[in-house]
Amino acid sequence: MTRLLRDVKRWCEARREINSIKRKGPMSIQTMTCRDVVATLDDYIANRAPTARRRRVDVHLSECDKCSAYLRSYAATISAAKSAFSEDRTAERHELPDDLARSILRNRARH
Numbered sequence: 001m002t003r004l005l006r007d008v009k010r011w012c013e014a015r016r017e018i019n020s021i022k023r024k025g026p027m028s029i030q031t032m033t034c035r036d037v038v039a040t041l042d043d044y045i046a047n048r049a050p051t052a053r054r055r056r057v058d059v060h061l062s063e064c065d066k067c068s069a070y071l072r073s074y075a076a077t078i079s080a081a082k083s084a085f086s087e088d089r090t091a092e093r094h095e096l097p098d099d100l101a102r103s104i105l106r107n108r109a110r111h
């Protein structure tokens, strides 16, 4: 199975979990604040967060545009950094695009 397929499968499973949690009502989930989510994002992206915490982050992300945007910027930054270090190219080609940098700073300021 390709990595993409695995990611899609995991995402579908997460959506199902979120929907079943939502059906049980808001009292059944231990809510996380935006600050909690940002604090745990590193582990979340690296797949190191315990399953229960991942689910709570998934639930929060499904309802919070700010954190979803932050996660996207964060993941994009990590993958840009990884490709910068893993490939032998000129430094200019891997500079953080201005609009991405601005978007990250903007999102950080809100948290």
Ligand SMILES: [Zn+2]
Residues within 6 Å of the ligand: 033, 034, 037, 060, 064, 065, 066, 067, 068
């Ligand atoms: Zn949030």
